[in-house]
Amino acid sequence: MAKPYSVLVVDDHPLLRRGICQLLESDSDFVLFGEAGSGIDALAAISDNEPDIVLLDLNMKGMSGLDTLNALRQEGVTSRIVILTVSDAKQDVIRLLHAGADGYLLKDTEPDLLLEQLKNAMSGQRVVSSEVADYLLEQHSETNEEDWIAELTPRELQLLQHLAEGLSNRMLSEVLHISEGTVKVHVKNLLRKANAKSRTEMAVRYLNR
Numbered sequence: 001m002a003k004p005y006s007v008l009v010v011d012d013h014p015l016l017r018r019g020i021c022q023l024l025e026s027d028s029d030f031v032l033f034g035e036a037g038s039g040i041d042a043l044a045a046i047s048d049n050e051p052d053i054v055l056l057d058l059n060m061k062g063m064s065g066l067d068t069l070n071a072l073r074q075e076g077v078t079s080r081i082v083i084l085t086v087s088d089a090k091q092d093v094i095r096l097l098h099a100g101a102d103g104y105l106l107k108d109t110e111p112d113l114l115l116e117q118l119k120n121a122m123s124g125q126r127v128v129s130s131e132v133a134d135y136l137l138e139q140h141s142e143t144n145e146e147d148w149i150a151e152l153t154p155r156e157l158q159l160l161q162h163l164a165e166g167l168s169n170r171m172l173s174e175v176l177h178i179s180e181g182t183v184k185v186h187v188k189n190l191l192r193k194a195n196a197k198s199r200t201e202m203a204v205r206y207l208n209r
Contacts, residue, residue, distance in 0.1 A: 003028075004031040005031070006033035007052065007053045008046065008079075009032070009036070010035075010057055011035075011037070011057040012037050012060040012061055014037065020084070021035055024115075033051035033052075038061070038063060039060060043071055050079050052079060056084065058087055058096065066096060069081055073189065076182040076185055080103070080121045082103035082118065082121055083096050083101050083104045084105050088132050094135060100185075100188075105128070148193045156186055159172060159176065160190055160203075164207050166203075169187070
């Protein structure tokens with residue numbers, strides 16, 4: 001993806017939101033796509049065009065960050081979505097990453113490190129603050145091979161079953177009556193939940209469960 005990366009900042013605290021926007025504008029690798037004070041405003045801002053990154057607060061009035069994340073993914077938004085929050089609670093970290101977030105960063109992150117992490121997210125990495133990274137290791141060691149299947153939505157399970165039959169994205173689009181873009185979003189979320197590197201690995205694990 002070509003630089004500069006466009007970023008939508010979603011936070012219901014105006015002062016903090018303005019500070020984040022100013023930080024992004026100080027780095028030539030980023031351009032401000034816009035800012036939103038609520039989940040509803042974020043959805044409206046992306047209705048016609050997507051930013052490269054959505055930097056999303058977790059604890060907002062009205063639609064929470066989780067609600068907003070779910071709504072964006074259901075709309076087929078393929079932007080990198082990185083959570084920026086004060087919450088270092090294990091359940092929040094796990095829940096947001098399982099829901100399709102591409103990163104989970106804490107608001108006390110040093111400014112230079114925040115910019116670096118957003119660039120890492122654009123290179124395909126899942127970025128997580130070091131203070132909460134251990135939660136993912138604990139969760140992975142505690143999870144048995146079939147737990148990820150139990151966490152899938154009905155639509156994701158349906159898609160996985162067809163994937164295991166070898167259907168391509170185009171065929172999945174036709175069978176499920178959804179766009180190829182939406183199929184790609186579902187596949188991406190499935191790979192994350194399965195902690196799998198490829199569709200084939202995921203399909204084999206599903207068939208051998």
